[in-house]
Amino acid sequence: MKLTRRALVAAAATSGALAQSAAAAAQASPAPGRLPAKDAFAKMPFTYLDAGSTHPMPLGARKALEEYLRYKTQDGTVSNYSVGAKETAMIAKFGKLVGAAHDELSLIQSTTMGENLVIRALGIPESGGRIVTDALHFFGSFYTYGELGKAGMDVVTLPMTKDGRIDMGQMAAAVNDRTKLVSISAVSTTNGFAHDLKAVCDLAHAHGAYVYVDMVHAAGISPIDLRAAGVDFAAASSYKWLMGDFGLGFLYVRKEIQDKVKRPWWGYHQVNAFKSHVFPYDEPGPGAATYGMSPDAAGKFAMGTTSWTGVVQLDYSLGLIKDLGVPAIEAARQPLIKAVQTELRGRGYQPMTPLDSRTALVAFALKDARAKLGDLMKAANIRLTVSQNRFRVSLAVFNDMNDVDRLLSALPRTPPA
Numbered sequence: 510m511k512l513t514r515r516a517l518v519a520a521a522a523t524s525g526a527l528a529q530s531a532a533a534a535a536q537a538s539p540a541p542g543r544l545p546a547k548d549a550f551a552k553m554p555f556t557y558l559d560a561g562s563t564h565p566m567p568l569g570a571r572k573a574l575e576e577y578l579r580y581k582t583q584d585g586t587v588s589n590y591s592v593g594a595k596e597t598a599m600i601a602k603f604g605k606l607v608g609a610a611h612d613e614l615s616l617i618q619s620t621t622m623g624e625n626l627v628i629r630a631l632g633i634p635e636s637g638g639r640i641v642t643d644a645l646h647f648f649g650s651f652y653t654y655g656e657l658g659k660a661g662m663d664v665v666t667l668p669m670t671k672d673g674r675i676d677m678g679q680m681a682a683a684v685n686d687r688t689k690l691v692s693i694s695a696v697s698t699t700n701g702f703a704h705d706l707k708a709v710c711d712l713a714h715a716h717g718a719y720v721y722v723d724m725v726h727a728a729g730i731s732p733i734d735l736r737a738a739g740v741d742f743a744a745a746s747s748y749k750w751l752m753g754d755f756g757l758g759f760l761y762v763r764k765e766i767q768d769k770v771k772r773p774w775w776g777y778h779q780v781n782a783f784k785s786h787v788f789p790y791d792e793p794g795p796g797a798a799t800y801g802m803s804p805d806a807a808g809k810f811a812m813g814t815t816s817w818t819g820v821v822q823l824d825y826s827l828g829l830i831k832d833l834g835v836p837a838i839e840a841a842r843q844p845l846i847k848a849v850q851t852e853l854r855g856r857g858y859q860p861m862t863p864l865d866s867r868t869a870l871v872a873f874a875l876k877d878a879r880a881k882l883g884d885l886m887k888a889a890n891i892r893l894t895v896s897q898n899r900f901r902v903s904l905a906v907f908n909d910m911n912d913v914d915r916l917l918s919a920l921p922r923t924p925p926a
Contacts, residue, residue, distance in 0.1 A: 545906060546829075546906045556889075558908065562903070566826075576590075595820055596824075599823050600614055606728060607728050609735050618756060622744075629771075629774070631770060637661060638687045639687045641690070647698055650692065665683045681712055692723075693720070695726070701868040701870030702868075710738055711739065720741045722744075724743045724745045729830050762806040767805065767806060774812075776813050785798045848913050850871060861873055873900055875925070877897070882895050883895050885921075
């Protein structure tokens with residue numbers, strides 16, 4: 510990997526403690542030669558630092574989709590093709606990635622769908638009680654919990670601290686015996702802050718509360734073990750760090766609580782046995798049909814048809830993530846994170862991400878950021894998230910120090926007034 514002068518300056522400016530930490534991480538978990546994995550993706554005509562919004566599709570996934578399309582068009586070039594087998598394999602790969610058993614997972618449409626299904630399964634808002642969430646949860650969920658507050662739930666939203674964290678002391682003060690649900694993001698979409706999931710679960714369970722985790726910015730890019738942490742529910746879409754596409758995601762429901770929550774809706778894919786009684790030659794029986802539901806997460810939460818293109822793409826992409834290795838992916842991005850954090854802090858940009866964060870997202874606050882940086886980034890041929898009053902850098906498996914250097918060269922030497 511080529512190191513530019515700016516990157517070397519940024520690295521030299523890193524504090525001794527940070528340098529030792531980065532060195533220790535690199536020694537403990539060296540990245541294999543496949544990282545950065547540029548050859549696994551198309552050659553992009555721009556510097557892409559926005560995988561946290563939508564991750565590019567690997568070339569191998571495109572090839573897998575092309576094979577599927579040949580099968581789907583029935584042109585005779587593909588035989589013995591089974592989407593069902595690919596779906597089973599894909600779910601198993603995802604389970605190993607996040608520490609979940611096959612019977613703890615259900616395919617769903619999106620992360621938001623998963624969160625809403627959990628809320629309904631817990632009987633919220635009819636149950637009453639408290640929901641504890643925080644300002645670093647997915648901002649789309651602010652709407653959800655705002656409406657639940659109007660419906661009678663006692664909703665507490667914990668603030669972000671000045672250094673970009675959620676304070677566990679404040680959470681401990683907010684979670685009480687009336688708390689029904691603690692709802693958080695494993696890794697915040699806003700600034701990359703990572704919760705200590707086990708600490709949150711231990712706290713919530715001590716008060717009889719359940720924990721829901723949005724894992725969309727953790728699965729595939731940061732180490733996560735749902736069972737080891739004690740997470741009750743978790744959901745993720747596949748179009749971000751799983752390198753998939755829109756319309757397919759996962760819902761995790763811890764095995765020990767599956768019998769304690771109600772079925773939030775009825776979907777044909779929940780059914781594991783079916784016999785009709787209304788058609789010619791059917792056996793007579795009570796009602797139109799007799800049926801049974803699977804005794805697992807899918808038996809309570811599965812929907813109807815699944816995106817087959819999403820299944821085929823994920824079957825490949827999850828294999829790529831496994832081959833690269835999440836610990837290696839995390840280790841490989843640490844020098845890039847340190848360069849961005851050190852250089853921009855040194856220039857006076859207001860950090861939103863904790864200095865010791867190891868996740869793939871780094872954010873800075875800047876008033877009127879979109880107006881001040883939007884055209885500038887476009888002119889520099891750089892893609893990243895620029896919001897109204899902040900900007901966020903996403904570091905993917907194909908990014909290297911040269912990508913970071915292009916960003917640092919394009920950003921103003923001092924924050925625009």
